[in-house]
Amino acid sequence: MAENGRNRTTSRGTALALTASAMLALALAGPSRAETALSPEEKAAEADSAWTELKPDLFGDRQLVEGTDTIAIEAPKRATDPAIVPVKLSFDPEMDVRKVTLVIDENPSPVAATFEFAQGADMRSLSTRVRVNAYTDIHAVAETADGKLYVTKTFVKAAGGCAAPAAKDPEVAAREMGKMKMREFGTDEAPVHEAQLMIRHPNNSGLQKDQVTLLYIPAHFITDLRVDKGGKPLFSMTGGISISEDPSFRFAYGAGDSGPFHAKASDTEGAVFEKTFTGEQS
């Protein structure tokens, strides 16, 4: 995975360098002007997008349908904090979306998370927070019950979110790891419920270097999460290093099961965190 990432970057770097030298050779008016005149979006657009290679890696030659309302994505154009970038995914309730892959193209490990929605969960939206390491497209690919794939994307300006040290207060982070909180919200649409699951976890990216040993601090993050309601599965997640510290998942759903929420999460070190939320929690 890391090797792939490096190769990808190198080949893109070479492509960029070639483009730049071609421009240098051609542009009599002055190459420096041509280079500095590009906005970050133009640079990103000009660079051979990581998506070109990610798409076949992740989805083979399956068709990805663009430009529908099946899945929509919202993220800030410019992140206020690259380590906590809110991303909201919304789904067309008519389309029965059952699986979503969230890809942050330019991150070292691009697949941020894969979510699977249980049959009958009727997921309407799902929000989480991610780390963004460089100016990037964020792609979201939805798979509907009939096996079709739908894609949408947005561009986010942020940098350094993965290498940025996670915990502002590591002592508190260590002490409270595994603590979970569930909040429920009222919604305007009658059959739709909304809730937020929060998990205390450093979700270390594995990209921070210890200056003394010069070794990377090992990645330590939530890999699997499953959320049930009234004993029935609602959704599950397979996560990567791009999910922010203290993972948060806010979701709206139509399933009418009564009974308590139950969440079970496990991390890269094999720790399991589990909680049944009896009654309203906030």
Add this chain to the structure above:
Amino acid sequence: MRGSSARNAVCLAIAAMAILVVGPAKETAAAASRFEEIAPGVYARHGLVAEETPENQGAIANIGFVVGDEAVAMIDSGGSVADGEDALEAIRRVTDKPVAYLIDTHMHPDHLFGNQVFKSAGATIVGHRRLPAALAARAEFYKQSMAAQIGPELAGAVSVTPPDETVEDERRIDLGGRTLVVKAWGTAHTDNDLTVFDEETGTLFAGDLVFMDHCPVLDGSLKGWLAQIPDLMAIPAKRVVPGHGPVSAPWPAAIEPERRYLETLAADIRKAIAAGIPLADAVADAAAGESGKWQLFEDYNPRNATAAYAELEWE
């Protein structure tokens, strides 16, 4: 109008003469002379209220030094090797006593990227007990992010230098005839904030526990910061050298604007969380009433609001 332009012309003429007289070799001396004596034996340099750039050499934090009978203590080393060298030059213009200590008020690059200058000069570097770990986790990131700000040349010259000795709670440093009280705080602006109090003159070097003019920056704990403000205010100082803003201000009045900002931010974010407003929407309106009261507000307030939301939703 006329008078002012005439005055400008005179100023320009004087400046031109000064350049002719002093010559280009005195560039560092000019920078060094920006230190002023704010109390007997206490010197401070006003940091620009601005982002770090190659042109300002990262000299955006207020830094200072205290001269005792036997030795000198530097408080914060500046935002680049060049900035640290200017500070050392300033000390040498005042005294040839040894610079026995450099005290780092916290981990941020604008306060300690000049550390190596003072290490080479023989100073013992003193920091918060959590400074070594905080720096170890961030050094790589800081080198990268600072290259983007002060430029690869100035950032490349920096060898991130951790403290030699750390302070658990409080430590008294004797400079001969005057004592500095170094106090380690709980998580506030960062998780490794120190203050330095010169008992002799009642001068408090607050580091970034006190911001003036420059929008406060939250990189630790909003609750922790607010909770410790009464203890900070109880320090019997006459004046404070805030981490950013004027070089000297009356204490404890100087902390009022910051307290108002932090309280407003906390109140707005708590209200949003209670109302179920998601992070992305809450950040836009948080502490909006403080806009216009701070420089660099748009650069730091949204980020502070994001951090505050992530912290306070766990209450």
